[in-house]
Amino acid sequence: MAMRVGIDLVSVDGVRESIREHGARYLERIYTEGELCDCRTDQGIIAERLAARFAAKEATLKVLRPVDEAIPWHTMEVVRHGAGWVDVELSGRAADLAANGGLSDFALSISHEADYASAIVIAELDLRDQRSDPIMNI
Amino acid sequence: MNEEIRQIIAAHGRLSIDVAALAPDADLYHAGMTSHASVNVMLALEDHFDIEFPDRMLKRSVFESIAAIERALVELLSETPVS
Numbered sequence: 001m002a003m004r005v006g007i008d009l010v011s012v013d014g015v016r017e018s019i020r021e022h023g024a025r026y027l028e029r030i031y032t033e034g035e036l037c038d039c040r041t042d043q044g045i046i047a048e049r050l051a052a053r054f055a056a057k058e059a060t061l062k063v064l065r066p067v068d069e070a071i072p073w074h075t076m077e078v079v080r081h082g083a084g085w086v087d088v089e090l091s092g093r094a095a096d097l098a099a100n101g102g103l104s105d106f107a108l109s110i111s112h113e114a115d116y117a118s119a120i121v122i123a124e125l126d127l128r129d130q131r132s133d134p135i136m137n138i
Numbered sequence: 139m140n141e142e143i144r145q146i147i148a149a150h151g152r153l154s155i156d157v158a159a160l161a162p163d164a165d166l167y168h169a170g171m172t173s174h175a176s177v178n179v180m181l182a183l184e185d186h187f188d189i190e191f192p193d194r195m196l197k198r199s200v201f202e203s204i205a206a207i208e209r210a211l212v213e214l215l216s217e218t219p220v221s
Contacts, residue, residue: 008173010172010174011152011172011174014152014172014174014175014178015174017150017178018174018177018178018181021150021178021181021182022178022181022182022185025181025184026177026178026181029177029181030177051174054173054174058173058174066197068197068198068199069197070193070194070195070196070197071197072193072196073196
């Protein structure tokens with residue numbers, strides 16, 4: 001069994017700039033309702049948490065390796081469990097790409113400091129399970 | 139349009155080099171634009187040109203150069219109905 005790994009680093013300041021300049025359009029375009037809920041506190045939205053989730057989406061893309069294909073951000077969702085750990089859940093085209101590429105059992109870890117947030121995604125890669133993908137074969 | 143795109147990239151692309159000196163087909167990601175910065179560029183382009191990039195265009199190749207962005211904008215603006 002092979003593995004594939006993706007990692008990403010995001011500037012928290014860049015996320016703050018996006019919120020300041022584009023507000024709800026930025027938030028709703030990139031993050032799911034569940035992700036936004038997990039990033040809100042009584043003090044408002046926490047940019048560090050959003051940055052970690054953006055890093056998770058980019059790290060997931062590095063595992064999926066789409067070939068010049070648009071993968072909507074909402075199809076890679078960071079889900080937070082009660083005890084605090086997180087998973088990435090795929091849907092739509094992201095899930096199709098994973099299935100067709102023989103990728104399964106995605107695992108995610110995220111971290112953030114004041115300035116930067118990072119994420120790492122690992123998935124099992126079964127080379128015997130890779131299917132013909134009509135989009136990938138264009 | 140080319141100059142407007144350059145101004146938006148300069149304001150939102152977080153490049154470490156002078157945008158004015160970039161060739162139209164120079165790779166913006168190689169010039170330092172991160173994936174997250176490309177989102178800010180996309181949203182600023184939408185504001186400026188009053189368009190919306192559809193899901194099918196939200197991929198790396200559409201935002202990888204000034205020329206690629208210009209091609210996408212020309213396509214989107216040609217689809218926008220005149221009110």
